[in-house]
Amino acid sequence: MKSGQKSTIYDIARKAGASPSAVSAALSDKWKQRRLKQETVERIRQIARDEGYSANLQARGLRKAESGLAGMVLPDHENRFFAELSQQFAREAHARGLCPAIVHAGREADAQLRSVESLIAYSVDLLMIAGATEPLELAYACRKARVRHVFVDHPCIEAPSVVTDNTAGATKLTQTLLNDMEAPSASDPTTWLYFLGGEQHLPASAERILGFRQETKASQALFDPEQILACGYESEKAEKALAALHARLGQLPAGLFVNSIGCLEGVLRFLSRLPEGEISKSTFGCFDYDPFATLSRFPLRMVRQRADLMVGEAFRQLDAGAFEPNLIRVPTQLI
Amino acid sequence: MKSGQKSTIYDIARKAGASPSAVSAALSDKWKQRRLKQETVERIRQIARDEGYSANLQARGLRKAESGLAGMVLPDHENRFFAELSQQFAREAHARGLCPAIVHAGREADAQLRSVESLIAYSVDLLMIAGATEPLELAYACRKARVRHVFVDHPCIEAPSVVTDNTAGATKLTQTLLNDMEAPSASDPTTWLYFLGGEQHLPASAERILGFRQETKASQALFDPEQILACGYESEKAEKALAALHARLGQLPAGLFVNSIGCLEGVLRFLSRLPEGEISKSTFGCFDYDPFATLSRFPLRMVRQRADLMVGEAFRQLDAGAFEPNLIRVPTQLI
């Protein structure tokens, strides 16, 4: 209290005329099984309160071979979805009496691995990895250290994983968009529904494209491979790709399925340069959600990934302590 | 490597036929001053690599009375500004060889205090506190534990703090909005510029209101206390407050200064129910930035808080190790 130095159980023991072990027991809930007198316990606790004592968690962690830390690795936070994930993660961690330690590791596999190893070195009690670029090596690192772990968003074939049900979500969105459109005609590309954004080889995009393709095929609205414009995730690329499509068609297509919020930004930027009349003829949807996007100047269907449900499922996996692969798909919400 | 258990310097020492101290020295950069043969060092390092050794950071932290952790406490992540802050924090922490541990503590003073105490108990090497509800007690906790700390966004009068230059930003935005409007007339409340959102007693809002008031006064555009509608930060409240104003005036006011992104959401929701013609007669500005909001259907001035600069300044304070109060104001960017 006075000196400003942090006090230890030894200080308190001295002041209470007791032994450090008694202090340790008194401050935990083990004092009963350690047969301390209630009176002694209360005396010790009073002194601890007066001293403003708080345990050195590194010492405790070292001794108990755990840390009370819940580790989370994720690429970045500028993405609304990841932000929501980390928010939920913190909530669930707190609910388990753990202190959330959230690390932004970027998109590079190497940096992610270093972050995971770092968290393992702190003896985190569990580890949640979102958006892993190279999940396998991360899983091996966790395995080796016997750290419970779960992958979110990007799955790992060797570990428990929770992902958005991309295919089902894309199917639903595609169906909804087609419903809102006039029936497309094979001979007129301006009447088609286009898929814009993402990268074919990434699992999430691949699944969404699968859903899009299945549904367009089922609705007899798939005519051409060019309906799928997997131009990447950046807004600039999406803007360019849409501009090119607009130039080629001489107008906007009847429907547009935008893959990811970043792409939507580019799309909106392009659309903001078009006259109102032209936009209102088309139907738009986006796989991702942003509250401000709902307030854009034309109707926009959005697929919201349920970060809350995903983190809930992820913790169910962690609580079960399973290390076996187990892929859980969480449904999306159409807005 | 084989057993799956994490190896320690003792395991490596045994395999290398050396002592634990030699291993410790060999794996750090102290082997030269500890006079180990280069050959021995290389042998030890090779074995460490083979074993996949990584130091137990809790043990190291306990011994060295530091942790290698950079702690950050912030209310939540759903806010774009806080998300950017934490992102930058992670960057700077990494640059200093620290592992960022970011904790969402919510808005309640009590939860924030517990989070701070928890991070202190892990012996974090520095602590950045964003959006503190009750900064003073947090500062005392840090002081007591001799932990370097800095407040961001919400300042603390007893500690180094970095905040947005709210007054200057509000002045600039007010000026810009007034410039874009017709000259207001004292007798006609529909021609006035209104300030919507925030809470008078919170420092950030108070400063912005000050800037708004100074500038409207200077421009002879301040007529009535009712021009300031500090209805809180939630979108619902802002929506209601604007609806009430609209009902009272019989139309939208000529200008609206929206305080914070949350309020903007409510404002946009209300405006989305109005006809296009009515909206285009008014001038809008918002103290906060969101890329999607730039794409709304009418021009909107936004003040962007520079999270990058703020975190940079905050780390400058931390690096200097100062404990004395020191309020730094970071300029905003008008968009």
Place this chain on the structure above:
DNA sequence: ATCGGTTGCTCAATCGATGTAGCAAAGGTA
């Protein structure tokens, strides 16, 4: 008076890494 059982505590080892102090051997000088 002795024994067994309970109560209320203390002792000392432990977790893993660090770092000071110091030992033994080799080399150099007187």
Place this chain on the structure above:
DNA sequence: TACCTTTGCTACATCGATTGAGCAACCGAT
């Protein structure tokens, strides 16, 4: 040969909390 210096390492205490083992005092029963 005795003495000092340098080289290359090891021994051991330390950080603070936890926990198994164990000790002393006391009670009641034989």
